[in-house]
Every structure is written in structure tokens, then in C-alpha cells.
Amino acid sequence: MAYDSFNVLRSSAVPLPIENVDTDQIIPARFLKATERKGFGDNLFRDWRFDKNDQPKSDFVLNNPTYSGKILVGGKNFGSGSSREHAAWAIYDYGFRCVVSSFFADIFRGNSINVGILPVQVSPEFLHQIFTEIEKDPKAELEISLPEQTITLVSTGASESFQINGYKKHNLLNGFDDIDYLQAMKDEIATFALNR
Amino acid sequence: MSNSPKTLFDKVWDSHVVRQIADGPDVFFIDRHFIHEVTSPVAFLGLEQRGVSVLFPEKTFATADHNTPTINQHLPVEDPLSANQLLQLEKNTSKYGISHWGLGNPKNGIVHVVGPENGITLPGMTIVCGDSHTSTHGAFGAIAFGIGTSEVEMVLSSQCIMQPKPLKMRINVNGQLGKGVTPKDVALYIISKLSTSGATGYFVEYAGDVFENMSMEGRMTVCNLSIEMGARGGMIAPDQTTFDYIHGRELAPKGAEWDRQLAYWKTLKTDPNAVFDKEITFSASDIEPMITYGTNPGMGMGISKQIPIAKDLEGGASTYAKSLDYMGFEENDSMIGKKVDYVFIGSCTNGRIEDFRAFASIIKGRKKADHVTAWVVPGSHVVEAQIHAEGIYDILTEAGFALRQPGCSACLAMNDDKIPAGKYAVSTSNRNFEGRQGPGSRTLLASPLVAAAAAITGVVTDPRQFL
Numbered sequence: 001m002a003y004d005s006f007n008v009l010r011s012s013a014v015p016l017p018i019e020n021v022d023t024d025q026i027i028p029a030r031f032l033k034a035t036e037r038k039g040f041g042d043n044l045f046r047d048w049r050f051d052k053n054d055q056p057k058s059d060f061v062l063n064n065p066t067y068s069g070k071i072l073v074g075g076k077n078f079g080s081g082s083s084r085e086h087a088a089w090a091i092y093d094y095g096f097r098c099v100v101s102s103f104f105a106d107i108f109r110g111n112s113i114n115v116g117i118l119p120v121q122v123s124p125e126f127l128h129q130i131f132t133e134i135e136k137d138p139k140a141e142l143e144i145s146l147p148e149q150t151i152t153l154v155s156t157g158a159s160e161s162f163q164i165n166g167y168k169k170h171n172l173l174n175g176f177d178d179i180d181y182l183q184a185m186k187d188e189i190a191t192f193a194l195n196r
Numbered sequence: 197m198s199n200s201p202k203t204l205f206d207k208v209w210d211s212h213v214v215r216q217i218a219d220g221p222d223v224f225f226i227d228r229h230f231i232h233e234v235t236s237p238v239a240f241l242g243l244e245q246r247g248v249s250v251l252f253p254e255k256t257f258a259t260a261d262h263n264t265p266t267i268n269q270h271l272p273v274e275d276p277l278s279a280n281q282l283l284q285l286e287k288n289t290s291k292y293g294i295s296h297w298g299l300g301n302p303k304n305g306i307v308h309v310v311g312p313e314n315g316i317t318l319p320g321m322t323i324v325c326g327d328s329h330t331s332t333h334g335a336f337g338a339i340a341f342g343i344g345t346s347e348v349e350m351v352l353s354s355q356c357i358m359q360p361k362p363l364k365m366r367i368n369v370n371g372q373l374g375k376g377v378t379p380k381d382v383a384l385y386i387i388s389k390l391s392t393s394g395a396t397g398y399f400v401e402y403a404g405d406v407f408e409n410m411s412m413e414g415r416m417t418v419c420n421l422s423i424e425m426g427a428r429g430g431m432i433a434p435d436q437t438t439f440d441y442i443h444g445r446e447l448a449p450k451g452a453e454w455d456r457q458l459a460y461w462k463t464l465k466t467d468p469n470a471v472f473d474k475e476i477t478f479s480a481s482d483i484e485p486m487i488t489y490g491t492n493p494g495m496g497m498g499i500s501k502q503i504p505i506a507k508d509l510e511g512g513a514s515t516y517a518k519s520l521d522y523m524g525f526e527e528n529d530s531m532i533g534k535k536v537d538y539v540f541i542g543s544c545t546n547g548r549i550e551d552f553r554a555f556a557s558i559i560k561g562r563k564k565a566d567h568v569t570a571w572v573v574p575g576s577h578v579v580e581a582q583i584h585a586e587g588i589y590d591i592l593t594e595a596g597f598a599l600r601q602p603g604c605s606a607c608l609a610m611n612d613d614k615i616p617a618g619k620y621a622v623s624t625s626n627r628n629f630e631g632r633q634g635p636g637s638r639t640l641l642a643s644p645l646v647a648a649a650a651a652i653t654g655v656v657t658d659p660r661q662f663l
Contacts, residue, residue, distance in 0.1 A: 019515040020392055020492050024629040029608040033263065033277035035237035035284050047631045052617065075515065077393040080426065080492070081629060082608075083328040084235065085344035106396055106428055107328060110359075111344035165360065167220025178346070182354035183248065185215065185223065189354055192214045192225055193252065 005175035006118050009098055010143040010154070012069035014061055015134045021074050022081035023108060027090040029082075040086055041093030062094075066138045073100045073130055079108025088115045098144055100151065102127040113168050114177065120144060120151050126160045129153060146173060201467035204433050205364055205399050208339045208464065212322045214356060221358040227321040228333075229256040229351045230307045231294075233263060233281040234610070235326030239349035240288040248353045250292040255355060257316055258289045258296040261306045263610040266573050266600035269299055278611065292352075305576020305602040308332040308544035312416065313578050315445025319434035319461040324351060329544045329626060331422040334431035335415035336438055337464045339399070341429040362428050363397050363473040366466075368404040371480030376660040378554065379414035380546060380624065380643035382406060383421035384486035386478065388496040396426030398474065401466060406480050407432050412441040413550040420545045421626060424493040433465040485659055487531050488628050488641040491519040495628070499646065499658050503529045522630055523638050524618075531640070531656045538621035539570040539651040540633070541644055542600075543607040546624035547575025549582045551644040556588045558648035558662045564596035565654030571613055572597050573605040597651070609634045622650040 031043040049060050056063040072091060078101035079087065088111040091099065099117060102124045112119045122130070133140040133153055141154040146169060152159040164172075171177060182189070202210075215223040231239075236258070243249065250256065263278040273279040282299060289296035297303040303310060308329055311317045319337035324330060328342035347357045367386060387394075400422055407415060415432050422430030439458060442448045449457045484498040497503070505527045506516045520526065525534075541547075541555050552574070564570055572592060574580040580602060583589050592599055606613040607625035609632070615621045617636025624647050628639035642650075645659035652662075 017514075018518070019512040022492065022627075022629045024608075024627065024632050028631055028635070029262075029610045032234050032610065033275075033281055035281060036241060037238050047635055052635065076512070077396070077426070080392050081328065081423075081627060083326060083342035083344055085238075085326075085346060088344070103393060103396070105393070105426060106362075107342055107344065111346065114344060114346035165220050167217050167358075178358045179242070179246065179350055179353060181358070182223070182350055182356055183246075186251070186354060189214055189223075189225070189251070189356055193355065196225070 004116055006097065006116065006146050006172045008143065008145045008147070009070060010141055011071050012067070012139050013071035013073050013100070013130070013134060013142050014067045014069055015131055016061055016072060016074045017131050019075040020077045020080055023079055023084050023087035024081055026079070026087040027084065032084060032086050037089050039093065040090035041095070044090040044094045070096055071098045071100060071142055071144070072096045073127070073134070076101065076103045076124070078104050080105040083107045083111070085111045085115065088112045088117055092117055100127070100130065100142070113172065116172070118144065118146060118172060120162045122151060122160050122162065126158070129158055201470040203364055203466045203470045203472065204337060204401055204431060204464055205339065206470070208320055208322065208337070209361055221360045223356050224359050225322065225356055226324050226351050227255065228311070228316060228323040230311055230323070230325035230330070231256060231258045231348060232307050232325070232327065233260050233285040235345050236288065236348055237281060237284045238345050239352055240284070242349040243353055250294065250352045252355050253293040256294045256352065257311070258285055258294055259304060259307050259310055260285055260298045262604045262608065264299050264603040265611050266571070266603050266605045266613055269601045273299070302577050305578065306544045306547060306604055308416070308420065309547055309575030309579065312336065312412070313445070313576060315442055315448030318442065318448065318457070319438060320464050324357065328423045329420050331427070331429035332416050332420040332544055334419035334422065334429050335412060336442070337431055337434035337461070339429065339431065342423065362399040364401070365395055365398040365427070365474040365476070366401045366403055366472045368475070368477040369402070369406040369480055370404040370477065371406065373406060373480045374484065376485050376645055376663050377483050378643040378645060379410055379417040381483055381486045383418045384488065384493065384496045384641060385483045387421060387425045387493050388486070389478070390425045390494070392424060392492045392494040393426040395422070398427050400427045400430035402430055402432050403466070408435065411550060412437060413548045416548070417545055421493070424626060434461050485643060485646050487646060487656060488639070489523065489525055489531055491522055491628055491630050493626065493628060493641060495519065496641065497531070499531060499656070503527055503531070532658060534656045535620060536568060536622050536640070536650045536655055537619040538615050539568055539647050540573070540606040540621055540623040540625060541647050542571070542573030542575065542605055543625040544575065544604070545626045546644050547573065547579065549579050549586070551624065552579070552583050552588050553586070554644040555648045556591045558645060558659060559595040559597065559652060560591045562595055562652045564651050568651050568654050570597050570651050571600060571606055573600045574602050576602050606633050608632060609637070615639070622647050622656065
């Protein structure tokens with residue numbers, strides 16, 4: 001119930017070819033003070049995106065109108081560091097529905113799925129191809145099919161499959177979440193707790 | 197299967213699986229849940245929106261730490277957003293009957309300091325918190341790791357989360373640690389070898405005589421930093437050191453219940469011939485006092501070494517260059533002698549009494565360098581009281597240091613304890629990410645000994661000359 005369902009997404013992408021993008025960059029700690037899940041997109045990549053006078057930095061990709069889309073493509077080890085789910089909220093709130101990288105940090109990967117973002121892990125070679133294509137044509141589109149578990153560069157037709165477990169796939173396809181699942185098995189949990 | 201040799205991790209994990217989902221995660225039961233003011237409010241809001249309650253309020257423990265001030269805690273919190281988060285925590289815990297050690301409570305402190313110090317953290321438990329350094333509690337032979345806010349809501353509403361079982365890695369460190377080499381250095385050394393993603397997907401067991409001979413506080417420092425190499429968590433088999441630490445703590449089991457649990461805890465070790473997905477061994481004699489030079493905890497080196505040259509590293513040359521540029525350092529630079537503006541000792545990594553004893557051992561009879569601003573922040577009121585009781589407070593004062601009040605403080609700079617842009621801080625905390633300690637701040641992660649040596653000399657200094 002917590003988010004939109006995800007099926008097939010075709011969109012241009014925003015490239016961020018930096019490795020080890022940590023969650024402190026995605027959303028710095030000083031913006032974690034809200035008590036509601038609202039407005040985090042405004043501070044996505046805050047210190048890379050704005051200078052100390054809150055003016056947009058022209059050399060950062062989110063401030064470059066050439067690039068847009070619902071897919072964020074990052075370098076290896078995306079989302080490392082803090083467990084703050086606010087990082088995934090910020091990415092979602094900004095308008096991204098999918099993050100592509102050659103490697104994700106564990107907690108970030110889990111948080112992303114829990115808020116309705118699909119993390120797509122590709123090979124380093126395919127990641128390189130994506131960056132190259134976007135460099136050639138900033139409007140180059142990617143098609144991500146969750147039912148087929150494939151990611152395709154539309155311009156070249158190059159395609160790769162990605163992994164997601166069947167349970168999480170079913171959840172994302174239908175917009176279900178783990179809390180719904182756990183609520184439905186509360187009696188079993190209570191019995192388990194009693195027997196411990 | 198049940199007779200096959202099991203790792204410590206298997207034993208604890210398998211006994212907490214409520215249901216296995218085919219081609220999906222395990223429904224995983226949680227014994228202890230810690231919450232704080234920053235990552236819990238949206239979870240409580242979620243409960244209300246769904247109309248569900250807290251299933252086992254007695255298994256959740258709240259403390260305020262992330263955005264609390266470290267001076268004048270008796271006054272109202274000035275920042276309205278921080279004050280609101282603290283108020284929400286108070287309201288939410290009161291509504292659902294959850295234990296809450298808020299600001300001003302004598303048990304208040306950093307969540308990963310107060311849990312163990314009050315006997316809440318025990319061997320064989322599963323422990324989670326909306327904070328990645330929950331891995332700290334693995335020092336007791338518990339499976340402990342950080343979770344997101346959606347999972348905080350899951351634990352509140354069902355005492356379970358849904359997690360695939362991670363792979364298993366054992367990291368052995370054998371031999372004798374050299375002079376001035378602390379648990380922090382052991383951890384920073386391992387991370388520098390594995391990189392920040394080298395253990396992603398794994399749960400780590402630390403083994404070998406270095407960890408066997410380590411105090412509980414040292415083990416907590418090591419397990420705390422497991423996340424910085426990407427691991428979900430790290431754990432150490434409980435032994436007599438563990439049992440002695442726990443015995444007599446306020447919320448620890450007593451009497452016959454102690455005996456019953458102790459018998460179980462003694463079974464919590466990896467069986468001979470149990471198989472790990474990956475095993476790595478290091479030698480203690482290769483480790484020297486460490487310091488980081490870059491913008492992730494994997495970018496660390498022995499304090500006497502030179503900053504590596506990009507072409508000698510695997511991949512990511514542009515990321516490496518960006519990192520050194522941010523720090524204002526060059527390849528092949530020595531760190532020794534670099535100017536230090538700030539020193540921070542504290543955090544869930546190095547905010548316990550042994551850390552302040554180590555710090556005091558160097559500053560005793562010396563003076564803080566005039567240009568250095570030092571923030572000395574205990575991990576809890578209990579640690580603060582120990583600092584006074586052991587005479588460390590007097591040593592600090594005579595050397596020109598002020599003692600602040602407990603909290604996460606400059607580790608993540610959510611309160612006013614921010615390192616200014618461009619300034620260098622030697623910090624005993626856990627992350628040197630860009631802007632982690634304040635926008636534009638430059639962090640050098642190190643042990644309390646290295647922090648003390650820098651505070652005295654005003655430059656990066658090998659602490660061994662003072663020992």
C-alpha cells in the first residue's frame with residue numbers, strides 16, 4: 001500500500017559517474033530533521049547541487065537541463081554509509097523511480113525497494129555502455145522491464161538481465177509492501193515469540 | 197542438515213527465522229529494537245496511518261542522541277526542528293509504553309553506548325536500530341545491524357523484518373598488536389585492505405587472538421566499524437570477557453535466569469569445520485596507528501606511510517582525484533605534520549571510558565595546542581560520571597580541554613557541533629565522507645591516541661613518541 005506499483009519504465013537517464021556515492025551526499029544529516037516524509041527531493045545531493053549561498057552549482061548534473069528522466073545511473077558502490085531511508089525518500093521525491101549501478105550497498109538497496117524504487121544492478125561493462133551512450137546522446141533512453149527482469153539501451157538494443165527475488169518482484173509489481181505481509185502473519189509471530 | 201557444523205552466525209540467525217519464503221527473504225524475529233529521534237518519527241506516523249499498534253513495546257528502547265546539544269542540556273533545545281523530533285520521540289514512546297531515556301535522563305547517551313552499558317545487549321540476540329552502527333552490539337555475539345525507517349515500522353508493528361540471509365565471512369587477526377595500536381587501528385586497517393564495499397553482502401565474524409585478547413569496549417569499536425567495509429554487521433564469539441562485562445548490569449539477567457542464559461551463551465561459537473563463504477587472515481604485526489586521508493573510511497593508511505598514488509589503485513581514478521582534491525592533499529604526501537584545526541573524541545565508535553583513558557594517557561601533563569579546537573564528548577552520562585570519578589576530568593581541564601555532554605555530536609553534525617568548511621578535524625568517529633562533520637569539513641579518522649597527539653601538537657603526529 002505504501003507506493004506506486006512498478007512494471008515497465010522507459011525513460012532517459014541522469015548520469016552520475018562517481019563511485020562510492022554515500023548517503024551523506026544523497027541527503028546530508030542536517031536535512032534529516034523532518035518528522036514526515038515530505039520535501040526531501042529539494043535537498044537531494046544538496047552539497048553537490050548548491051553552493052554555500054544556496055545557489056545551484058552549474059557543473060552538477062541535476063542542474064544541467066540537458067539531462068532528465070526517471071532513472072538515475074550511478075557509479076560502483078552506490079548508497080554506501082548511513083542507513084538513513086531519507087536517502088531513498090529524497091531520490092523518490094525528486095522523481096526517480098529506478099537507480100542503476102554496477103554495485104549497491106546493502107541497506108540502501110533494501111530501503112530503495114521498500115519505498116518503491118527499483119535498484120538495477122548491471123555489469124561494469126554494461127554500466128560503461130550506458131554512460132557512453134548518454135554522453136553521445138543525453139536523451140538516450142533506457143527501458144527497464146521488471147516482469148522480464150531486463151534493462152535495455154533503446155538506441156543500440158543492448159540488453160542485460162538483472163536479479164531480484166520473486167517475493168520482492170511480486171511486491172513491486174503490485175505495490176504491496178512488507179508490512180502488509182507481516183500484519184497478515186501476526187498470530188504466527190506471536191506463537192514464535194511465546195516459544196522462544 | 198541440523199548436524200552439520202554451523203558458524204556462530206548460523207546458530208543465531210537460524211534460531212530467529214519465523215518463516216522462510218521461497219525465492220524471498222526470511223521473516224526474521226527481533227529480540228531488541230533501539231530507536232532514536234531521527235529515524236523513528238515517520239515509522240510511528242506509518243503505524244497511525246495503517247491503524248496498527250506496537251506489538252511488543254517492552255522489546256523496544258528509545259534514547260535521544262543524534263541531534264541533541266552537547267552543552268547546556270538543561271535548557272530548551274534551540275533548534276525548533278531538533279526540538280520537535282525530541283518531542284515526537286517523547287510523545288510516541290509515551291503513547292505506546294516504550295522505555296525512553298530522553299535528554300536529561302541519567303541513562304541518556306548514544307544508543308550504541310547505553311544499550312551494552314545497561315545490560316540490554318546480550319549474546320545470541322538479534323538487535324536492530326535505524327542506524328547503521330548498530331553493528332556495535334555484535335561484540336557480544338549478537339546479530340546486530342542497521343535498518344531503514346520502513347523496517348523500524350515493521351519491527352514496531354510485528355517484531356520482525358524481512359531479510360535474506362547474508363553470506364558469511366570470517367576475518368582472522370593473529371599475533372601481538374604493537375605499541376599504540378588500538379582496536380580502532382585494527383578496524384581501519386581491515387577496511388583499508390577490503391575497501392568500503394569489500395564485505396558488502398556478508399556478515400562478518402572476527403576471530404583470532406587479537407580479538408580474544410581485546411576488551412569488550414575494544415570489540416565494540418571493531419564491530420561498530422563493520423558497516424564501513426560494507427558488511428551488514430560483524431560479531432565476535434562471547435567468552436569469559438563478555439560474561440564478566442555483562443554480569444551485574446542493571447537489565448542483565450540475574451540469579452537462576454543468569455545461569456540458564458549463560459549455559460546457552462557458552463554454546464555460541466563457530467563449530468570446528470564450519471564453512472564460511474570467504475575467509476581472510478591478517479597479521480597483527482603489520483598494523484600500525486592508522487589515519488585516513490580521503491573521503492571514505494577505506495582510504496586509510498599507517499600513519500608513517502604516504503598517500504597512495506592513483507595508478508597503484510584499482511579503478512575509480514577520477515573518483516580518487518575528486519576525493520584528494522576535496523581534502524586538499526596530493527598523492528605521495530606524508531600525513532605526518534599536516535595542520536589540524538579541530539579534534540573530536542567521542543561517538544558510538546570511540547566514546548567509551550577506555551577511549552577517554554587512552555586520550556588522557558597522552559594529554560596528561562601536557563597542553564592543548566592553542567590553535568586547536570577540541571570537542572571531548574562522552575558517549576553517555578555513565579561515561580561522563582566515570583570520567584569524573586577516575587580523575588580524567590582533572591587531566592582534561594589542566595591540559596586545556598573542556599568536557600561536553602553526551603550525544604552523537606560532531607560525528608554527523610546534526611546539532612551545532614559542526615566543523616567549518618575547509619577545516620581539518622582529527623576525529624575518533626566513523627565516517628570521513630564529504631561534509632559529514634559539517635558542510636565542507638575535512639575529516640581524518642583515527643584512534644583516541646592519534647587524536648590526543650594531534651590535539652597536543654596541532655599537527656598530525658605519530659602517538660608512539662608519547663608512549
